[in-house]
Amino acid sequence: MNMTLRKRGTGMRLTAVLLAAVMVATACGSDSDDTSPSATTVATETTEAPEAPETTTAPTTEAPATTATPTTTTEAPPVGPAQGGDASVGLEAEAPGLRPWEDTCSSPCYNMMAAVFDKLFEQYADGSYGPFLAESISANDDFTVWTMNLRPDVVFHDGSELTAQTIVDMFVVHQTGAQSAGVIASSKLINVEATGDLEVTYTLSGTNAIFVANLSRAPIGMVFAPSTGADEDAVTAAANAPIGTGPFMVDSRDVDNKTVMVRNPNYWMSDSFGTQLPYLDSVTFHPIPDEGTRLSSLASGTVTAMQSLRQASIRDARDTEGLWLFEHQGNNTGGGMFNVTVAPYDDARVRKGLITMSNQAATIEALGGEGISLPTTQLFASESPFYSEAIAAAYPTHDMAAGAALVQEYIDDPDRSDGLAVGEKISVTLSCPPDPTLIAAMQVSQVLWEASGLVDVELTGFDQATHIGMAVGAADGTFIGTHDIHCWRWGSEDDPAAGMLSGFGDPFDPSGAGALNFSNWYDEEAYGYVVEATLTDDVAERAALYEKFGLIMVEAMPIYFSGGTATVIATAEGLGGLDSWEMPDGEAGIGHPSAEGRWGQAYWAAE
Amino acid sequence: MGKMLAVRLVRLVATILVVSFLTFLMVNLLPGDPINALVPPEAQNNQEFVEQLREEFGLNDPMMVRYANWLGDAVTGDLGKSVITSQPVAGEIWRRLPITAELALVAIGFSLFVAIPLGTLSAYKQGKRVDQSISAAAQVSLSIPNFVLGLLLIYVFAMRLQWLPATGWTRLTESVSGNIKSVILPALSLALAEVAVYTRVVRSDMISTLQEDYILSARAKGLKDRFILFRHALRPSSLTLITVVGLNVGALIGGTVVIETLFAIPGLGKRLLDAVFQRDFLMIQGITVFVAVVYVTINTLVDIIYMLVDPRIRKKV
Numbered sequence: 001m002n003m004t005l006r007k008r009g010t011g012m013r014l015t016a017v018l019l020a021a022v023m024v025a026t027a028c029g030s031d032s033d034d035t036s037p038s039a040t041t042v043a044t045e046t047t048e049a050p051e052a053p054e055t056t057t058a059p060t061t062e063a064p065a066t067t068a069t070p071t072t073t074t075e076a077p078p079v080g081p082a083q084g085g086d087a088s089v090g091l092e093a094e095a096p097g098l099r100p101w102e103d104t105c106s107s108p109c110y111n112m113m114a115a116v117f118d119k120l121f122e123q124y125a126d127g128s129y130g131p132f133l134a135e136s137i138s139a140n141d142d143f144t145v146w147t148m149n150l151r152p153d154v155v156f157h158d159g160s161e162l163t164a165q166t167i168v169d170m171f172v173v174h175q176t177g178a179q180s181a182g183v184i185a186s187s188k189l190i191n192v193e194a195t196g197d198l199e200v201t202y203t204l205s206g207t208n209a210i211f212v213a214n215l216s217r218a219p220i221g222m223v224f225a226p227s228t229g230a231d232e233d234a235v236t237a238a239a240n241a242p243i244g245t246g247p248f249m250v251d252s253r254d255v256d257n258k259t260v261m262v263r264n265p266n267y268w269m270s271d272s273f274g275t276q277l278p279y280l281d282s283v284t285f286h287p288i289p290d291e292g293t294r295l296s297s298l299a300s301g302t303v304t305a306m307q308s309l310r311q312a313s314i315r316d317a318r319d320t321e322g323l324w325l326f327e328h329q330g331n332n333t334g335g336g337m338f339n340v341t342v343a344p345y346d347d348a349r350v351r352k353g354l355i356t357m358s359n360q361a362a363t364i365e366a367l368g369g370e371g372i373s374l375p376t377t378q379l380f381a382s383e384s385p386f387y388s389e390a391i392a393a394a395y396p397t398h399d400m401a402a403g404a405a406l407v408q409e410y411i412d413d414p415d416r417s418d419g420l421a422v423g424e425k426i427s428v429t430l431s432c433p434p435d436p437t438l439i440a441a442m443q444v445s446q447v448l449w450e451a452s453g454l455v456d457v458e459l460t461g462f463d464q465a466t467h468i469g470m471a472v473g474a475a476d477g478t479f480i481g482t483h484d485i486h487c488w489r490w491g492s493e494d495d496p497a498a499g500m501l502s503g504f505g506d507p508f509d510p511s512g513a514g515a516l517n518f519s520n521w522y523d524e525e526a527y528g529y530v531v532e533a534t535l536t537d538d539v540a541e542r543a544a545l546y547e548k549f550g551l552i553m554v555e556a557m558p559i560y561f562s563g564g565t566a567t568v569i570a571t572a573e574g575l576g577g578l579d580s581w582e583m584p585d586g587e588a589g590i591g592h593p594s595a596e597g598r599w600g601q602a603y604w605a606a607e
Numbered sequence: 608m609g610k611m612l613a614v615r616l617v618r619l620v621a622t623i624l625v626v627s628f629l630t631f632l633m634v635n636l637l638p639g640d641p642i643n644a645l646v647p648p649e650a651q652n653n654q655e656f657v658e659q660l661r662e663e664f665g666l667n668d669p670m671m672v673r674y675a676n677w678l679g680d681a682v683t684g685d686l687g688k689s690v691i692t693s694q695p696v697a698g699e700i701w702r703r704l705p706i707t708a709e710l711a712l713v714a715i716g717f718s719l720f721v722a723i724p725l726g727t728l729s730a731y732k733q734g735k736r737v738d739q740s741i742s743a744a745a746q747v748s749l750s751i752p753n754f755v756l757g758l759l760l761i762y763v764f765a766m767r768l769q770w771l772p773a774t775g776w777t778r779l780t781e782s783v784s785g786n787i788k789s790v791i792l793p794a795l796s797l798a799l800a801e802v803a804v805y806t807r808v809v810r811s812d813m814i815s816t817l818q819e820d821y822i823l824s825a826r827a828k829g830l831k832d833r834f835i836l837f838r839h840a841l842r843p844s845s846l847t848l849i850t851v852v853g854l855n856v857g858a859l860i861g862g863t864v865v866i867e868t869l870f871a872i873p874g875l876g877k878r879l880l881d882a883v884f885q886r887d888f889l890m891i892q893g894i895t896v897f898v899a900v901v902y903v904t905i906n907t908l909v910d911i912i913y914m915l916v917d918p919r920i921r922k923k924v
Contacts, residue, residue: 090774090871096691096692097692097693103692104691178660235693236693236694239692239693239694254778254873255692255694255702255873256703256871256873256877256878256881257775257776257871257872257873258775286774286775286871287871288774288775288871289868289871290868290869290871292758293758293761293773293774293869293870293871294774294871296761296762296765296766296773296774297765297772297773297774297775297871299766300761300765300766300769300772300773301769302765302772302773302774302775303774463884464884465884465885465886466637
C-alpha cells in the first residue's frame with residue numbers, strides 16, 4: 001500500500017494560476033489528469049509500501065500523538081484518540097445527490113457517502129474483503145447462492161432497525177436505480193430473500209466468485225433506508241436528506257456550498273479501545289472545484305482538509321507548511337486507448353509501434369508527475385497480488401527504432417487497412433480533454449511519433465462530457481464509439497473482475513457484455529481467462545489467469561499507460577486517522593485509495 | 608408612461624421567446640447525450656431501462672414538441688426538473704439567485720462608491736496630474752483579469768493575513784458577519800474592473816456637464832465647487848452611468864461564473880456552467896431564460912430611472 005504521511009516545513013510561495021475553464025463537476029468530479037471512468041476494477045494492495053519516487057525532500061511518517069504505548073504494567077492502559085472537534089473538507093466537486101442507487105458518484109462524492117452510509121463489506125489493508133455491516137458471508141460450491149448474516153443492533157439515522165428485510169427492500173429500489181440497475185445485472189443478482197431476522201440469501205443467475213466485491217461498494221453494497229426510495233417524492237428528498245447507518249448524519253445541505261454532517265449518537269461501532277465512533281463531532285464538506293483555491297483554503301484555515309487527484313496539487317501541498325499529507329497511488333493509472341474498429345488502429349503493428357515510440361517518463365514529466373507518479377505497465381500496481389512481472393517485462397519500453405520498424409511494416413504492407421498507398425504516412429488523431437497538462441502530454445507523443453517521419457498526428461480536445469460520450473458511443477446496442485486514440489484512465493481498487501468482464505467483453509454482443517469495452521478490442525482466448533477468474537476465489541489462481549490475459553493484451557496493445565494516478569488527502573496538522581482506520585475486528589482497513597477518506601475514524605491528535 | 612411600459616412588456620415576451628428557442632436549439636445541438644451523464648455505460652445496455660429514462664425526461668420527443676411542452680410548463684412557472692439531480696429547476700434558481708444578486712450588487716455598490724468620487728474629481732481636475740493618475744490607474748485595473756485579482760486577494764487576505772475566508776459562502780440568513788466576510792473578496796475581484804469603467808464614464812459626462820452655462824452661472828453666484836459638482840453637475844452626468852450600470856447588473860447575474868467557481872460560491876453562474884458540462888438541458892434552458900428576463904427587466908427599470916432623474920425625458924414621454 002503506497003501511503004505516506006508527510007509533514008512539510010518549507011516556506012510558502014505565491015501560486016499564480018491562469019484559469020481557462022472549470023472541469024465538469026458532474027458528480028464525477030474530475031478524475032485527475034486523464035478522463036474517467038475507469039474501465040476495469042482491481043483488487044488489493046499489500047501492506048508493504050512500494051519504493052517512493054525521488055523527491056526533493058525526505059518524507060516523514062508520523063504516528064498519531066494520542067495513541068500511547070505502555071512500557072510497564074504499572075502504566076495506564078493505552079487509549080485511543082479522543083472524541084471531539086470538527087473537520088471541514090474541501091472536495092473537488094459536489095455530489096449531485098446522496099443516493100447510492102441513483103446518483104453518479106466518484107472520489108469527492110464517496111467522501112460524503114462513506115460518512116453517511118456503511119457498507120456491508122469493506123476492504124482490509126491488503127485489499128481482501130471483510131465484513132463491516134455484515135458479520136459473515138458464505139457461498140455454495142458454485143458461488144450462485146450467498147448467505148449473509150447482518151450485524152445485530154444496528155439502527156438507521158431515523159431510528160429504524162437494520163434487518164434482513166431491509167436488504168430485501170433495498171433490492172426493490174436497486175432494480176430501478178440509475179446506478180444500481182446495471183450493477184444488479186452485471187453481478188448476476190436475481191433475488192434477495194430474508195431467510196432469518198438478520199440472515200439474507202442472495203441468489204445469482206450464474207457463478208460469481210467475487211460477489212462479495214459488489215457488496216463492498218456503492219451502489220448495492222451501501223446500506224440505505226429503503227423508505228428513501230419508496231416513491232418519487234421520497235427519492236427526490238433523499239438526494240439531500242439521506243438516511244443511512246453511518247457515523248454521521250446530514251444536518252444541513254446547501255448544495256454547491258456545504259453539507260454539514262453531525263455525529264450519529266447511536267452509531268454501532270466502537271474502536272478497539274472501546275471508544276464509540278465517530279471521534280469528530282461534525283464534518284462539513286465544501287465543494288471547491290478550483291485546485292489552487294482548494295489548497296489555499298486549507299493553507300488559510302478556511303477548511304481543515306482537502307482531497308485531490310492531481311499531481312500538481314500534490315506537489316504544491318508538499319511545499320506548503322503545516323500540513324499532513326496522506327498520499328496514495330494504487331491501481332488507477334492514466335493512459336489511453338485505440339479504437340480498434342478504426343483504421344489504422346485496427347492493426348496491432350500500428351498500436352504497438354506507436355506505444356513503443358512513446359516515452360512514458362517524458363509523458364509523466366509533461367503531466368507534472370515527476371517524482372510523484374510511478375510508471376505503469378498494467379492494470380495492477382506493484383503491490384497488488386495480481387501484479388505480473390512477466391507483463392511488466394513485456395510492456396514496451398521507449399525504443400524509437402523498434403517502434404518505427406513496426407509502423408514501417410504496416411506502411412509497406414500492400415493490404416494496409418487504411419486504404420492508403422504503400423509508403424504513405426499513417427494519419428492518427430489523438431484526443432484528450434483540454435487540460436493544460438494533458439495537452440502537454442499529447443504533444444510529447446506528437447513530437448515523438450512525427451519524429452519517426454512515418455506518422456502525421458492531429459491533436460484534438462473536447463470537454464469531458466463530450467470526450468466520454470465519444471468513447472461510449474450511441475446506445476444502439478453496439479457502443480462502438482466515434483473516437484480514434486483517446487485519453488483514458490484504467491484500474492481501480494475494486495476487484496478486477498467486475499470491470500474487466502464488461503471492459504474487455506465482446507462489444508458487438510447484444511447482451512451488453514462489452515458495454516465498457518471502449519477500445520472495442522476483443523480476444524476470445526484472453527476474455528476466456530477473465531471469465532475463468534470469476535469462477536474461483538483463489539487469489540493465486542486468479543492472478544495466473546489475469547497474467548495470461550495481460551500477456552495477450554500487451555501484444556495486442558489496445559490500451560496504454562502513462563503513469564499511476566497519485567492522490568492526496570491533505571489535512572491541517574493534527575487531523576489524522578485517515579490511514580489507520582480499523583475494521584470491526586480491529587484489523588487495519590484499506591486506507592484512502594483515490595482520496596476517499598473514512599471520516600468516521602478521523603480524529604484530532606492531542607497536542 | 609403606461610404606453611412605454613406596455614411596449615416594454617411586449618418586448619420582454621418577444622425576447623423570452625427568442626432567447627428560449629435559441630437556447631433550446633443550441634443545447635440540443637451540443638454533442639453528448641444527457642443519458643451518458645446520468646447512467647453509467649454498463650447500465651445503458653439495458654434498453655428498457657434507458658428507454659424508460661428517455662420517456663421520463665422526454666428525450667424521445669421531437670425537438671419542437673419538447674420545446675412546446677417546456678414553454679407550456681414555463682408559463683405556469685414550472686421550468687422542469689434537472690436531469691442530473693432531479694431537483695426542480697425553478698427551485699435551484701430561487702435558491703441561488705440571492706447569492707449571485709448579492710455578489711453583483713455589492714460589487715456594483717462598491718464600484719459606484721469609489722468610481723463616482725474618482726470620476727468627479729478626475730473631471731474637476733481635468734488635464735492635471737490627479738486626472739492623469741486616476742486615468743492611468745483605471746487603465747491598469749481594466750487590464751487585470753478578475754480571476755487573477757481574485758487569486759491575489761486570496762493570497763493576501765486569506766492565506767497571509769487570515770482575515771477573510773478563501774472560499775465558500777455564508778448566507779445572510781445564517782450569519783450577517785459571516786456573509787459580509789464571504790462576500791468581500793469575490794465582490795472586490797468583480798468590482799475593480801467596474802470601478803475603472805464607471806470612473807471613465809462619470810469623468811466623460813461630467814466634463815461635458817461642467818462646460819454648460821448653468822454651471823458657469825452657479826459659479827458666478829459664488830456657490831462652492833463641491834456643492835456645484837454633487838448638487839448640480841452629478842445628476843445630469845449620470846445618465847450614461849445608469850445605462851452602463853443597468854447593463855452590468857444584467858451581465859453580472861449571468862457572468863459571475865469565473866469568480867463563483869474560483870471562490871466556490873454556489874451561485875447561478877456556477878450552476879449554469881455545471882449544467883453545460885453535464886448536458887443538463889432543462890437547467891441550461893431555465894437559467895438562460897431567467898437571466899434574459901432579468902436583463903430585459905433591469906433595462907426597463909433603467910428607462911424608468913432615466914425619467915425620474917431627467918425631467919426632460921419625463922416630459923417627452
